[in-house]
Amino acid sequence: MCAPDVDVAVVGAGIVGSAIAAACLAAGARVRVVDPDPGGGATYAAAGMLSPFGELEHTEPVLHALGRVAVAMYPRFVAGIPGGAEACAYEREPTLLLGADAADARSLDELNALAGGSRCASAAADGATRPPDQDCAPAAAGVRWLSSREARSREPLLAPGISRALLAEGDHRVDPRRLAAALRSGIGDRVERTRAARIARNGAGRVTGIELADGRVIRARETVIAHGTGHVDGVDLGGAVRPVHGDILRLYAPAGMRLRHTVRGRVRGRPVYLVPRPDGTLVVGATQREDGDEGVSAGGVHALLRDAIALVPSVEESRFVAHSARARPATPDHLPLVGRAADGLLVATGTNRAGVLLAPLIAQAIAALAAGDEPDIDIGPLDPRRFLGARKHGASDTRDPEPRIFEGAHT
Numbered sequence: 001m002c003a004p005d006v007d008v009a010v011v012g013a014g015i016v017g018s019a020i021a022a023a024c025l026a027a028g029a030r031v032r033v034v035d036p037d038p039g040g041g042a043t044y045a046a047a048g049m050l051s052p053f054g055e056l057e058h059t060e061p062v063l064h065a066l067g068r069v070a071v072a073m074y075p076r077f078v079a080g081i082p083g084g085a086e087a088c089a090y091e092r093e094p095t096l097l098l099g100a101d102a103a104d105a106r107s108l109d110e111l112n113a114l115a116g117g118s119r120c121a122s123a124a125a126d127g128a129t130r131p132p133d134q135d136c137a138p139a140a141a142g143v144r145w146l147s148s149r150e151a152r153s154r155e156p157l158l159a160p161g162i163s164r165a166l167l168a169e170g171d172h173r174v175d176p177r178r179l180a181a182a183l184r185s186g187i188g189d190r191v192e193r194t195r196a197a198r199i200a201r202n203g204a205g206r207v208t209g210i211e212l213a214d215g216r217v218i219r220a221r222e223t224v225i226a227h228g229t230g231h232v233d234g235v236d237l238g239g240a241v242r243p244v245h246g247d248i249l250r251l252y253a254p255a256g257m258r259l260r261h262t263v264r265g266r267v268r269g270r271p272v273y274l275v276p277r278p279d280g281t282l283v284v285g286a287t288q289r290e291d292g293d294e295g296v297s298a299g300g301v302h303a304l305l306r307d308a309i310a311l312v313p314s315v316e317e318s319r320f321v322a323h324s325a326r327a328r329p330a331t332p333d334h335l336p337l338v339g340r341a342a343d344g345l346l347v348a349t350g351t352n353r354a355g356v357l358l359a360p361l362i363a364q365a366i367a368a369l370a371a372g373d374e375p376d377i378d379i380g381p382l383d384p385r386r387f388l389g390a391r392k393h394g395a396s397d398t399r400d401p402e403p404r405i406f407e408g409a410h411t
């Protein structure tokens, strides 16, 4: 291979690619990033919840463990960006998880049980209802049950009649647009506004850099694909990444009508969240659509407003500022694709609903691999080759059915 132009070429300047580039730079690497629209992908829409508990679902215990590690990395991560925590509106206010009716409350019981707490006896019985404010079984580590009265005394704007509430002290928030912009400002003119067309390889099949849409080539010792739902010829992820679109709203809440906590809830089974920002912005999200439509769904906007108002009636007094829709990079097993895909090629995508949360963890792991080191964090379950056929993977599915949890990782 001719001498590389850089140590690391990164395709994609969303939150993930930007965090990786910043981590590689901090490790002393020469870095180049390419993206025709830096920060314009899923990162542009994201609410910025750093919410390992709130995101916990039946299929994602590994993601919960990763999320807890990542949320603990955040203070150091944001301290390292230009302007620090203030520049990206990083706030460690806890999250309130609410259930509007008895069925919604049972979903909270499920979440609590999944995180290691106990199930309420009443929740286990089919169709059982529980009177509001009844105490529940022990909460999982890091969360606690609140009666609806306690929830409303913490957050007076909540609607009366919330059936159940959990307080997640460890679920925080950040403004992803500002965080990505701050990361990019640290990367400076190493970001080029151009598209990567294909992967360049040498005769032995090693990836040697990227060919750009304008015909130029960037030769790199390591190439990192962090293109979200994008496409680069020659990168085979086994068709694992699909776009899941989300509609999301930005409102402005006047003084006196601002939330302190991030509020996540279910209203007749539909999830909705409200994320306040220090400047009065209130982010209300988000739908999950697989219809491939890149526009904003009118039905989605309607449902989000209706459900947000059901949890926090004063939302009706807010000013409507903007709506947007973007595609989350989702995978069949809900886990990201992070790690080595080929000689000279690293991949970091598939973060679905948790890319902002996981960005510091992914960045640290990829920067370590790019430097030829073992990551401090076990990213084995995130192997980007796990959806390739047996022929390419070398054996039948080599995934550990009970992936090791990521306790004790360096933060």
Ligand SMILES: Cc1cc2nc3c(=O)[nH]c(=O)nc-3n(C[C@H](O)[C@H](O)[C@H](O)COP(=O)(O)OP(=O)(O)OC[C@H]3O[C@@H](n4cnc5c(N)ncnc54)[C@H](O)[C@@H]3O)c2cc1C
Pocket (backbone or CB within 6 Å): 011, 012, 013, 014, 015, 016, 017, 018, 034, 035, 036, 037, 038, 039, 040, 041, 042, 043, 044, 045, 046, 047, 048, 049, 050, 194, 195, 196, 197, 226, 227, 228, 229, 230, 231, 232, 245, 246, 247, 248, 285, 286, 287, 325, 326, 327, 328, 329, 348, 349, 350, 351, 352, 353, 354, 355, 356, 357, 358
């Ligand atoms: C409505 C919504 C709400 C969300 N809320 C949250 C949340 O609260 N918390 C959370 O953790 N996550 C959230 N997410 C998920 C989060 O936004 C994503 O997981 C994350 O932004 C993915 O980051 P990324 O950098 O991989 O992708 P992106 O932000 O999509 O960036 C990919 C970049 O790659 C570029 N690109 C693509 N193809 C090429 C190419 N060929 N050459 C060069 N560049 C290319 C694109 O232009 C883009 O800028 C949300 C997502 C949505 C849609």
